[in-house]
Amino acid sequence: MSNAVLSINNLQKTYAPNTKALKGVSFDVNKGELVSVIGPSGAGKSTLFRCINRMIEPDQGSSIVFNGLDIVDLNRDNLKNVRKHIGMVFQHYNLVYRLTAIENVLHGRLGYYSTLKGIMGLYSDEDVLKAGELLDLLGLSERKYFKCSNLSGGQKQRVGIARALIQDPTLILCDEPIASLDPQSSKVIMDYLKDITKQMGIPCLVNLHQVEVAINYSDRIIGVSAGSIVFEGTPGEVTEDVIKNIYGAELNDILQK
């Protein structure tokens, strides 16, 4: 077997009888790789991401092999087990804003606790220390006990990344992690994601709107258009023609952030 962490084969998703969001998508994500998915709005990028941890149910006949298990066939308990190992980072951070940064990070461990312990928030010393270390690592040492509503966008996203990292993930899915951030915070976040893939060896699948960012940071780029993969290759292989094929427009006509 190759060193693929995630192997997607013929992934299809049909919403209504005539709206096919994904028309047989296939690709692999390997260990230590940062893979970007680019494409216009409505191309099916978000659907693709949510099918991977089955927040959205893919169609029958799709195959998503993760850690040797086909996610599509799993029952509820096994699915929860798989979700524990897939971190997810969101465009709108999706934190509980009334809680502190460290409390939000610890939410990433909930899946490892019994229902009662999770409800009471009886986290182990080990996990609390780990959450602190992760916040240190992401430059939020001073903000550990801050309510998340008082953090800036970039800081919120770093809390989101810490929440994904504490899961001990085998893969991290980032759904437009920098779409709501200013250019400076965007760079900080992308640098952290790069570090995570290279130093911790956790592969990241990143959904991006900015072609330039994708070219600068990715090991591999996947171009999606109208529910199908229309390009797969290294950043060096992204040419004017490729962009035109993905977006239906010239690179010069696309506003670069």
Add this chain to the structure above:
Amino acid sequence: MRVARNVFGKPKLKERTTSDILIRLLVITFLAVSAYTLFIRMEYKWDLFSAQTGLKFLARFIRFDQVPPKMMLDMVGRLLNTIILGVLTTLIGAFVGLVFGLLGARNLTNPKVSNVVKGIASFVRAVPTIIWVLIFVAGYGLTATTAVVGMAFHSFAFFVKSYAESFEEVDRGTIEALKATGANWFQIVFGAVIPSALTKLISWIALRSEINFTVAVVIGPAVGVPGTIGTMINNAARAGNYEVQGFGIILVFITAFLMEIVVTRLRQNSIVSNH
């Protein structure tokens, strides 16, 4: 070019639809019925409301110095009873309502369960609190417990609706994020949903305490629950002790006013500090 205007000079900015016509018809009907009732059907007995009688009563109402101190203390005690009745029924309703509010929230259960729970709550809420107390009194006899159960029952339905709606306002993404980490339903509810909605939940409790206090005042004389300030006011009025009645009313007024201030504060905070 001239702009089309109506009789009052307001420019015409939209096409007239059937609903506009219906609204207009409704308003006209309402005005006509009101005018008919006020000017033709009603029999007025203005002579009963002479200013002299009013002033005479008012003078006796505010002679609090004629209320014996022992009576005053007794009344404050009854007032406390009434406040406790209001708060207790609210808390019981809130606790049971929390459980069913979770089942009623569309984003936490399936639509069928949500509809059934909300439907039952709407039915219970449609019947006024006092009627529920009367129903329970008819079934279980007249005790303070019956009043508590009847009032808590209506509060419960109030909380199911208000809590379910507060839960539904919790950001979908936050719930999704916890689901994605492999957390189960209970962990999501206690980790994300309740913390996010907490200030709203508390402000609903405050609001309902205020409502239940006024209900508790009225419920005494209406149903005959002994030991509440309302019963005392009622008895005083019947016996012609207007100064006692006046003092009771002032006590109720001050309490309701203070509660109102607290509730407004809480609600403002919960709206302003949203995120």
